Amino acid sequence: TFVVTDNCIKCKYTDCVEVCPVDCFHEGNNFLTIDPDECIDCSLCVPECPAEAIFAEEDLPEDQLHFIKINADLSAEWPVISEMKPHPEDAAEWDGVKDKLQYLER
Ligand code: SF4
Ligand code: F3S
Numbered sequence: 001t002f003v004v005t006d007n008c009i010k011c012k013y014t015d016c017v018e019v020c021p022v023d024c025f026h027e028g029n030n031f032l033t034i035d036p037d038e039c040i041d042c043s044l045c046v047p048e049c050p051a052e053a054i055f056a057e058e059d060l061p062e063d064q065l066h067f068i069k070i071n072a073d074l075s076a077e078w079p080v081i082s083e084m085k086p087h088p089e090d091a092a093e094w095d096g097v098k099d100k101l102q103y104l105e106r
Contacts, residue, residue, distance in 0.1 A: 001036035001057050003017040003071050004044065008032060009100035010054035011091045014084045016045040016054060027081035028074060029105040035075035051095050
């Protein structure tokens with residue numbers, strides 16, 4: 001499966017959802033997740049993310065492994081998103097800021 005990681009938080013560009021053939025992205029207030037049971041491993045979303053926040057599970061950096069469970073858990077709670085929407089006005093300022101998990105709105 002593919003996994004959305006820390007740098008999506010507060011950036012939430014949503015370009016990724018437009019290309020997903022199986023609509024497996026789920027939307028929270030300031031983060032998206034991928035449903036691991038629906039993702040077909042096509043990898044199309046990876047180059048679409050301006051924040052480079054999406055990784056194949058096997059390619060996850062070690063400090064992002066906790067996002068496997070976060071994607072699975074929150075995908076079960078959050079609604080599907082399949083159309084791009086405007087990103088937060090300050091998205092560019094948050095792009096690259098480390099350890100944004102503390103800001104995740106669940
Ligand atoms: Fe969707 Fe493909 Fe990305 Fe999985 S890898 S979330 S199926 S676009
Ligand atoms: Fe997040 Fe990148 Fe999609 S910032 S919403 S994973 S395009």
